[in-house]
Amino acid sequence: MTGEADLAADVVIVGSGIAGGHAAFKLAGAGVKTLVLEAGPHLSRNEAVSNFVKNPEKGPNAPYPSVPYAPHPVDGKEDDFYVQGGPDQFVGSYTRILGGTTWHWTGFADRLRPADFEMRTRYGVTEDWPITYDDLVSHYQEAENMWGVAGDPDYDWGSPRLEPYPQPPIPSSYMDQQVEAGLRKVGLHMAQFSHARNSVPFDGRPPCCGNNTCVPICPIQAKYDGSVHTLKAEALGARIVTKALATKILVDPDRKVTGIRVRHPDGSESVATGRIYVIACHAIENPRLLLNSRSETMPNGVANSSGIVGRYLLSQWNQDVYGLTENPVYPYRGPQQTSGIIEFRDGEFRRERAAVGTSFMNDGWSGNQDAVKLAGELARQGYRGHKMISALREQISRHLRLNSSAETLGDRDNRIELDDSLLDSAGIPRPKVYFKVDDYTKKGLAYAADASKKVLRELGVKDIKTDQPYLSSAIIGGTTRMGKDPKTSVVDTDLRSHDHSNLFILGTSTHITCPVNAPTLTVAANALRASEKIMQDLGTP
Template sequence: MDNSTKQYDVVIVGGGWAGSLLAYKLSSANKKVLVLEAGIAIDGLITNPDENQLETGSRAEFMDDFFMAMAKTPESPYVQNYNAPRPAVLDIRPVTSPPAPEDCADPIKSINNGYFIQKGPIPFGSTYERRGGGTSWHWLGTSLRMMPNDFKMKSVYNKAVDWPLTYEDLSNYYDEAEFEIGVSADVDEQKIHGITFSDGYVYPMAKIPPTILDNTMDKALANVTFDGSSLKVTGTPAGRNGVPNQLKDGSFYDNGRRQCQGNTNCTPICPIQAKYDATISMAKALMTGNVDIIYQAVAFNITIDEATKEVNGVEYKTYDKIDGPSTGTFTATGTKYVIAAHAIEAAKLLLMSNKQLPNGVANHSLQVGKNLMDHPMYLGWGLMPKPVYPFRGPLSTSGIEGPRDGAFRSERASFRIEIGNEGWNWPAGAPYNQVIDMVSPLPPDKSGKPTIGIFGSQLRKNIQSVFTRQFRIGFLIEQLPDDNCYIVPSKTCVDNLGVPRPEIHYSFDNYTMEGFKAAAAATETIFKAVDADNKTGIPVGDGGVFTYEGVKYYSQGAGHVMGTHRMGFTNEDSVTDANMKSWDHDNLYLVGCGSFPTTATSNPTLTMAALTFKAADAILKSF
C-alpha cells in the first residue's frame, strides 16, 4: 500500500499503545490519520485486503505457538520478525558474559543471539513487541495511577526532576484512559498516598476478586509495617473485564469483551481478549473511515524543512516477508507528525535522523536516548505452611502499595509489591523445570549425568505438597534518570533491512541499589509474618547481577521501558513540553513511556494512555 503521495492531517509512527489510542481520538475528531506500523498486520485490522498481504497474525495462531512453547516467556507466542526485531530472553545475560557479538555480517543469526547490543555493565532485561498492537499483547493488565508526589520528586524529595504537570492536570485523562481500557478496580481501595477521584467516580468494572493467596497474605499482613509503610494488601486495578459497574447515568459499563475466565497467562497473551489490547482501539479508529495503516513499514529517517525547521516527511522501508529484503522506500507526509514507536525505537529513530541535524531530530537538549529507565524487579519466593493453590486466575490480582511513597524516598528508591498467582513460574520455571528436577535431578557435582529421581505415588505426593504451597512476590523498584543509562543506534550492527539496532548502556545508581537492599529486608519481614519458608535465590535466566555492599543481587526487567525523550520545563534539559510537543519542531510530538521524566513505581501503561489522550487534545487544538 503506497500512500506516499497522499497528504494526511497526522502521520503516526507506531501502531502500538500510544499510536492506536491517538489514531482513535484524532480520527474521531475527523482528522485524516496515517499509521506506519513496522510489524505485521493482525487479522481484522487489514485495511487493504485486496493487496498481497503476505504476513499476518491472529490470536489463534499466537495461542497455538504459546501452547507449543516449553518456556512460557512474554515472547513465546510470537515469531521473531527480522525486519522489525524485538528483544528476547536471550538478551538477558549476566555481566560476566562477553558483550553481544559485534560481527553482524549475518543479521538473522546475530538477532537470534539477541537484538540489543548490550554494553552493560548491567544487562537491560526488558522486552517489547513490534506488531499491530505492540507490547499491549503481552502486558499483565496492571492499571495503577501514579501518586501526586511521583510528579514532584525534585521539589518534595530533592531527587531527579519534577514533571512539567501535576496529578491534578492528569486526573481527568486518567478517567478517560480507564474507560477506554476498561479497568476493574474499587475507588475507595485506591485512595492511597493522596490519590483522589472526581466526585461520584466509579471504575468501569468492579475489582477482580482476590485469590486464596491474596486473602492469606491480607490476613497475615493487615497490621504489619516496614520502614514506616503499611504492608496492607489491596486489589490491583486491572485492564481486564470484571463485573460491570453502574455508572453515573444509571447505565452499566459494556465494552463488548468477554469476562475474565481466570487463565493464568495474561502475560504473554489473553486467549479470549478479556484483557484490553491496543488492537481494540485501533479497530474503532478504522471504523471512523479516517485512518489508513501501512503495515510492514519501518521508519528510518525524519526529514526537516530547512526554512521552517518543521518536519516535512517520514521515510520508511517496506517488506513482504519477515526475513526477506526491502520492497521499496517511500515517504509519508502530513501536517503533524507523532513518533509513538516505543521508548527505545523512538529514540533510535530520532538519533538516526541526523542527515540534516548532526545530533538527530528533536535533540537540541542532547537528551534524546538518555535516561533509559525500567522498574528493575527483585523477586522473592517461598512455600506457605498451608496450600494457597496457585496457577489459577490472572497472574496478579492484588499487591502491597504502602511502600510506594514516604520520607525514605529522600534516601532510597521506593517500590510496590506485586503478589503473583503463578507459583514459582517466573523465578524458578515451575512447574516445568521442577517436575524435571524431581524425575531426573542433577547430582551434586553438576556433571550433567542424570540420577534416579522420584516417580509414581511419591512424585504425586511431592507435586501436591510443593506446588499447592508455592507463592512469589515481586518488587517493582523505582529507578532515577541517569545519563549513564542510554540508547544509541549501533554503528556496526543492523537488522535485516540494514536499520541500526539499539546499543544499550545500562546500570543502577546507589539510590536504586538501596531500594534492592530494602526489598530484600522487606521480603524477610513479609515471609516471617506469613510463616513461609523463604526459598529466594538465583532466578531462572540469571538476569542482571550486581553486588552492593558485599551482597549479590539479581535483577529482572519488568518490561517497563521509560525515559529517552522526556518532557520538561525547558528545551535545555528536556525533549518535549508537557503536551509532548518537541521543543525544536513545532509540528512534531513524541508520545509514549519515553516521555516520563521519572519512573515512580506504578506500572506505566495507564499513565502513558492518559498522557496520550492529553497529547491528542493538544494536537487537535493546534490545527
C-alpha cells in the same frame, strides 16, 4: 489493514500501540485524516496463542515472533538485539505488532500519584515533572472509561479520583487472602490493584476467567490491549498500514518535518507525508528512529539539538523472594497478580530510598523454578507416573513468591545510542545500552526484600530463597524526556518537539522518572491530551 499505496494524511503516526492507537482514535473520531504506520504484522489472537503453546520459552514475547523486517528482542536472547555497554544488563522487552507491547503486559491500570510528579518538591530528590497530576486527571478518567478499568472503590492507591472505576474490582486470589494474615503480623497492609481487565462483560469483551497467562497473552482478550482502540480508530476512518518500518524522519531547511521514509518487507521504500507527525513507537524505537534520522544539517539526529535523545533511560530494579508455605496457597488461580503491599509505595522514606511495588505473584515460582523445571528435578530423584503428579501438585500448591520492583530516577548517563558497526536484520543500527542502577534504588529494593522475608516467615516458610536483583523486562522509559527547557529536554509539556513545531513524541520515552505505579495509563492520558493540541493546530473543533 490498508495497503501502502496511499501514505498521505493530515496526521501521520508511527506506532500502533497505546500511544499511537489512542491518538489515532481521538483524531479519527474528530474527522482528522489519520495514517498509522506499524512496523510489525497484524497477528490474530488465535495465531498468537498457537505460537505461545508451541514455544518452549514462555517469556513475554513467546507468542510474538521477531520478524526480519521489524525485529524486536527475543526472550533469553536479549543480547542478540541490545549491545550491552553498562554494568547492569538491560533486557527491556517490547513487541512490534499491531496493538503494541500491551499484548504482553500484566494489565495494571493505575495512575501515577501526585507525589510521583513532585519528587524534588516533596522529597528533595531527582526533579519534578514539568506537568502535575491535576494536568492529567481528566484524561486519566477518559482513558479508564475507554478501557473499562476494574478497581476497588474503597482504595485509590494514593491517586485522588473524581469518578468511580468503570468496573467492580477483580476478586483477590485465594493466595492473596492467605498472605494477608502474614502481612498483618508484621504491621503491613494490602490492597487490590486496579486492572485493565474485565471483571464483568465490557465493550464486547468477556470477563477474566483466570487463565493465568496474562503475561504473555490473554487468550480471550478479557485483558485490554492497544489493538482495541487502534482497530476502533480504523473503524472511524484512520488508515493503518502494517509491515511498514519507519527508517528516517525527513526535515526541510526550515526544520519542518516533511515525511517519514518507510521500508516494506520486500525492500521497497515509500514516503508518508502529512501536516503533523507523531512518533509513538516505544522508548527504544522512538530515540532509535530520531537518531537514525541524522543528516548533514542535523548531525545529532531529529529533535536532538539538546543532545538528550536516548539519555535518561528508565527501567525498574526487581527481585523475587520465594519459598514453600506450610499450607497450600494454590497459585495459578485467577490473574497473575491481583494485590500488593501498600506501605512501600510512597512516604517520607523516599528522601532516602526508592519506592517499591511489592506484589503477590499468583503464578508460583515462575521465572525461578516453574512446573517443568520441578518435574525434571523430581524425575532425577526417581519420581515417575502418578507419584510424580502427586509430588508436583503437593509442591506447586505451596509455591509462594513475592516480587518487588523499585523505582528508578532519571540519570543522564543511562542511555541508548546507535551502534553503527552492528546492524539488525532490517539494516538499522542496533541499540547500544548503558545502564547503572544507583544506590537510592538499591536501598529501596533491599528494604522491600527484607520485609518480604519477614512475611514469608510468618507464613511458615523455612527455606526462603531470593534471586539476584535484575532490571525489569517490562518497563522502559525516559529517552525523549519532556521539559520546559529546550537545552535539557526533547519535548515540551504538550509533547511537541522543541526543535520541530509539527512533530509530537508520545509514550513512556517522555517520562521523567519511573515510579512503581504502572506507566501505561499515563501514556494513554498524555496521548489523549496531546491529540487535543494536534487538533487545535489543525483547526479541528
